[in-house]
Amino acid sequence: MGLTTIKDAFDRVTKKQKLSCSKTQEVIDQIDQELEQVLQTLQSASDLDSQLDYRSVLAELKTKLKDMAPLSQLESTQKEVNIAASKYPKLLEKSFNPDISKAYRNIEFDSHTVNEVIASHFYRRGLFEIGDSFMKETQEPESACAMKLLFQEMFQILEAMRKQNLELALNWAATNSDKLKENGSDLLLKLHSLQFVEILQKQSRDEALKYARTHLSLFASDHMPEIQKLVICILWTGKLDRSPYAQLLSPTNWDKVAEELTRQFCNIQGQSYESPLSVTIAAGTQGLPPLLKFMNVMLGKKQEWQSMKQLPVPVELDKEFQFHSIFVCPVSKEQSTEENPPMLMSCGHVLCKQSIMKMSKNSTRSFKCPYCPSDIDSTNCRQLYF
Amino acid sequence: MEMDSLPNGNSATPNPSSALIPTAAAPPSSKLNQLAESLKLEHQFLRVPFEHYKKTIRANHRVVEKEVSSVISSVAEAADRDGMSRDEAVNHLSSLVSRLQGLKRKLEEGSRVEHLQAQRCRARLDHLESADAQNLSEWNNVKVKRILVDYMLRMSYYDTAVKLAESSNMQDLVDIEVFQEAKKVIDALQNQEVAPALAWCAENKSRLKKSKSKFEFQVRLQEFIELVRAENSLRAITYARKYLAPWGPSHMNELQRVFATVAYKSTTECTIYKVFFEPKQWDFLVDQFKQEFCKLYGMTLEPLLNIYLQAGLSALKTPYCYEDDCTKEDPLSQENFRKLALSLPYSKQHHSKLVCYITKELMDTENPPQVLPNGYVYSTKALEDMAKKNNGKITCPRTNFVCNYKDLVKAYIS
Numbered sequence: 107m108g109l110t111t112i113k114d115a116f117d118r119v120t121k122k123q124k125l126s127c128s129k130t131q132e133v134i135d136q137i138d139q140e141l142e143q144v145l146q147t148l149q150s151a152s153d154l155d156s157q158l159d160y161r162s163v164l165a166e167l168k169t170k171l172k173d174m175a176p177l178s179q180l181e182s183t184q185k186e187v188n189i190a191a192s193k194y195p196k197l198l199e200k201s202f203n204p205d206i207s208k209a210y211r212n213i214e215f216d217s218h219t220v221n222e223v224i225a226s227h228f229y230r231r232g233l234f235e236i237g238d239s240f241m242k243e244t245q246e247p248e249s250a251c252a253m254k255l256l257f258q259e260m261f262q263i264l265e266a267m268r269k270q271n272l273e274l275a276l277n278w279a280a281t282n283s284d285k286l287k288e289n290g291s292d293l294l295l296k297l298h299s300l301q302f303v304e305i306l307q308k309q310s311r312d313e314a315l316k317y318a319r320t321h322l323s324l325f326a327s328d329h330m331p332e333i334q335k336l337v338i339c340i341l342w343t344g345k346l347d348r349s350p351y352a353q354l355l356s357p358t359n360w361d362k363v364a365e366e367l368t369r370q371f372c373n374i375q376g377q378s379y380e381s382p383l384s385v386t387i388a389a390g391t392q393g394l395p396p397l398l399k400f401m402n403v404m405l406g407k408k409q410e411w412q413s414m415k416q417l418p419v420p421v422e423l424d425k426e427f428q429f430h431s432i433f434v435c436p437v438s439k440e441q442s443t444e445e446n447p448p449m450l451m452s453c454g455h456v457l458c459k460q461s462i463m464k465m466s467k468n469s470t471r472s473f474k475c476p477y478c479p480s481d482i483d484s485t486n487c488r489q490l491y492f
Numbered sequence: 493m494e495m496d497s498l499p500n501g502n503s504a505t506p507n508p509s510s511a512l513i514p515t516a517a518a519p520p521s522s523k524l525n526q527l528a529e530s531l532k533l534e535h536q537f538l539r540v541p542f543e544h545y546k547k548t549i550r551a552n553h554r555v556v557e558k559e560v561s562s563v564i565s566s567v568a569e570a571a572d573r574d575g576m577s578r579d580e581a582v583n584h585l586s587s588l589v590s591r592l593q594g595l596k597r598k599l600e601e602g603s604r605v606e607h608l609q610a611q612r613c614r615a616r617l618d619h620l621e622s623a624d625a626q627n628l629s630e631w632n633n634v635k636v637k638r639i640l641v642d643y644m645l646r647m648s649y650y651d652t653a654v655k656l657a658e659s660s661n662m663q664d665l666v667d668i669e670v671f672q673e674a675k676k677v678i679d680a681l682q683n684q685e686v687a688p689a690l691a692w693c694a695e696n697k698s699r700l701k702k703s704k705s706k707f708e709f710q711v712r713l714q715e716f717i718e719l720v721r722a723e724n725s726l727r728a729i730t731y732a733r734k735y736l737a738p739w740g741p742s743h744m745n746e747l748q749r750v751f752a753t754v755a756y757k758s759t760t761e762c763t764i765y766k767v768f769f770e771p772k773q774w775d776f777l778v779d780q781f782k783q784e785f786c787k788l789y790g791m792t793l794e795p796l797l798n799i800y801l802q803a804g805l806s807a808l809k810t811p812y813c814y815e816d817d818c819t820k821e822d823p824l825s826q827e828n829f830r831k832l833a834l835s836l837p838y839s840k841q842h843h844s845k846l847v848c849y850i851t852k853e854l855m856d857t858e859n860p861p862q863v864l865p866n867g868y869v870y871s872t873k874a875l876e877d878m879a880k881k882n883n884g885k886i887t888c889p890r891t892n893f894v895c896n897y898k899d900l901v902k903a904y905i906s
Contacts, residue, residue: 109620112617113614116613116614116617119610120610123549123606123610126553127606130553130556130599131596131599133560134556134560134592134595134596137560137563137564137592138589138592138593141567141585141589141592142589144585145582145585145589148578148581148585160578160581161571161576164567164570164571164576167567167571168567168568168571171564171567171568172564176560176564177557177561177564180556180557180560187549191546194542195539195542195543198538198542199535201532202531202533202534202538203535204535204790205535206533206535206536206792206796206799207792209799209802209803210792210794210799210802213802213836215798215801215802215832216831216832217647219828219831219832220643220797220801220832222828223828223829223832224640224643226828227640233656233659235655235659236652236655236656236659239651239652239655240649240652243651243652244647244649372820373820376820377820378820378821378822378823378825379821380821382823382829383636383823384632384633384636385804385808385823386800386804386805386808386823387635387636387639387797387800387804388632388804389803389804389805389808390799390800390802390803390804390805390807391530391533391632391635391800392526392530392807393804393806393807394533394799394800394803395530397803414837415837416837416838416839417837417838417839417840418840419840420839420840420841420843421806421840423807423808425845425854427807428845428847428854429808429812429818429819429821429822429824429847429852430810430812430813430818430819430822430847431812431846432810432812432841432846433844433905434841434842434843434844436906439842441841443811450863450867450901450903454901454902454903456906477904477906488863488867490863490867490868490869490903491867491868491869492847492849492869
């Protein structure tokens with residue numbers, strides 16, 4: 107995009123403005139000087155001077171100021187500022203999408219829903235004060251309150267973890283151990299490992315051994331190698347940093363466990379890991395450029411845009427936004443539906459049912475797969491479920 | 493615990509979780525292209541502070557012009573005056589000198605403000621430049637906050653907007669000061685006061701004229717209506733003569749219709765004229781003002797949030813989002829987001845994108861889809877994993893159908 111050119115254009119404005127500023131100061135100082143001079147002449151003049159002299163002095167001052175033409179001096183530098191200042195927005199318009207609302211359909215969002223979404227976003231980001239302030243200012247009923255309580259618990263646990271206190275986290279993981287197991291998460295073991303390493307660092311060998319016996323041994327059946335590694339560390343109690351296992355001390359371990367806890371907490375509470383508002387805005391950031399490009403080409407067809415059932419252009423989102431399987435028939439370019447499901451042909455290629463029916467003249471004859479030399483018998487095709 | 497007899501864990505890889513650190517490869521060009529495209533959406537981000545800066549420059553310049561020209565004409569006037577005593581002349585000149593001193597002070601203050609605003613413009617340029625593949629997630633976080641502050645400012649939730657900007661240390665990246673100017677006018681209009689709105693019109697006269705704005709006319713009409721409401725017909729007519737008549741050539745119809753209210757009272761049941769007396773006319777003025785204000789500063793008329801949400805929801809919307817088993821990670825699994833997306837179009841796809849039901853990962857050439865004899869499709873990764881754990885047996889998680897790993901066939905999706 108060339109941010110450098112844009113920066114240069116902006117610097118030109120500030121440079122011209124500085125010039126104009128010093129010019130203004132200069133002009134004012136000049137006038138000031140002239141006035142002071144005349145003032146001095148007048149004051150120092152003795153009473154003997156006649157009145158006529160004052161007039162001529164003032165008249166002289168008048169012509170001097172007129173010759174100085176301060177206004178036109180100011181004007182010329184200001185003009186240069188104006189030129190630079192009108193070029194810059196033009197450059198911005200050229201380099202950016204000057205109006206992203208071109209891709210906007212005139213459909214009003216229900217502001218209560220939007221406000222609720224925003225309040226939830228603040229709470230789930232741990233911005234409780236901001237969320238409360240927002241609720242107060244919008245005067246929405248406390249519908250996002252459930253969200254607040256939910257995430258308050260999570261952020262308390264995480265806050266304690268930041269202070270190397272695992273008690274809350276361990277309590278939570280123990281209470282939810284069944285669900286964690288269902289999710290295939292070994293969060294509880296990870297938390298115990300962190301605690302164990304803490305004890306190794308700060309307390310005695312006996313304490314560590316005791317902790318391992320009571321808490322780690324429970325995981326022996328599924329996680330033997332990890333537990334062996336941990337327990338062997340007892341040999342280096344208090345000097346783990348000089349052992350082959352020094353990595354266990356890395357603070358990134360804590361970050362990773364905190365992330366895993368966040369993920370599991372959200373999942374068990376039926377929430378997404380990412381804030382849905384952030385996800386949607388990120389998808390919008392990727393979706394707007396192609397939509398705007400299309401709108402620029404389709405100028406004047408705004409009417410159709412307002413009533414479309416499907417976006418007029420494909421919007422390719424990154425894979426983190428793919429939540430559902432979409433099958434597009436490579437022959438008809440249509441998305442599969444329940445009536446027109448994807449079918450697996452004997453060669454392994456997949457088409458939609460309608461395309462197969464068409465190519466086989468309603469199953470009356472075999473046809474060639476459009477992607478390989480195989481002959482396809484339409485009665486041998488299988489419906490797929492993604 | 494028989495720890496001693498057990499073999500040592502492989503000390504070469506002491507931490508199992510460390511194996512998952514992603515390698516920081518150079519970002520592919522498509523990513524960079526995507527970033528560049530998304531930066532192009534930031535027109536308003538650079539434009540608004542610049543318009544603000546320009547406005548300050550102009551206002552400061554006007555002050556200087558005015559003062560200098562009045563000092564000069566004041567000198568000229570003194571020179572042309574007869575019979576001025578010496579003391580009078582001295583007094584006159586000293587007052588002009590102190591006037592110039594005052595101007596100098598104003599000038600200094602003015603350049604200080606200009607400097608701050610120029611800095612803000614530059615901070616935004618720097619912020620755009622700072623976006624790269626490494627800090628993108630943090631940068632996007634700030635972007636979401638910027639969009640939310642924009643929304644709150646437009647909806648007049650000023651307190652929270654200021655709090656969020658301050659707590660995130662991003663005052664230079666949002667337009668709180670600009671909106672404070674709007675707030676004054678909006679608050680006044682909501683109290684049915686027009687003075688600040690008219691002052692604003694006068695301040696931006698040339699630019700409003702250029703964009704053929706009739707906002708001032710609308711404010712004047714409302715003021716006229718208020719005079720009629722107070723049954724002050726004479727004053728209303730004088731007012732109309734002075735302030736409404738100049739708009740006649742361009743807006744005759746509206747002028748005629750509103751002027752006809754003089755014949756009625758505010759309690760009229762005549763539907764054509766009744767609407768003019770309704771309090772919602774003031775809300776309408778507030779909306780009009782917001783639009784004019786946004787236009788003047790080069791902002792989008794709708795909040796950025798609405799524009800981004802609409803595009804994002806449409807891009808995410810598929811018929812599957814509304815099914816019961818929609819994954820929680822999809823924003824459209826939530827009632828509120830579904831409500832917002834209801835009247836928006838579905839996304840369009842030109843290529844198949846298959847997501848494994850088990851792992852939720854994309855199925856592509858590296859992780860191709862495989863078909864069970866019952867027609868259900870899962871990713872190779874998930875099925876291999878399942879087979880390894882269950883002696884080569886595969887159980888379909890959706891139908892409980894059981895088969896052998898070797899019964900699977902690959903599907904080729906083009």
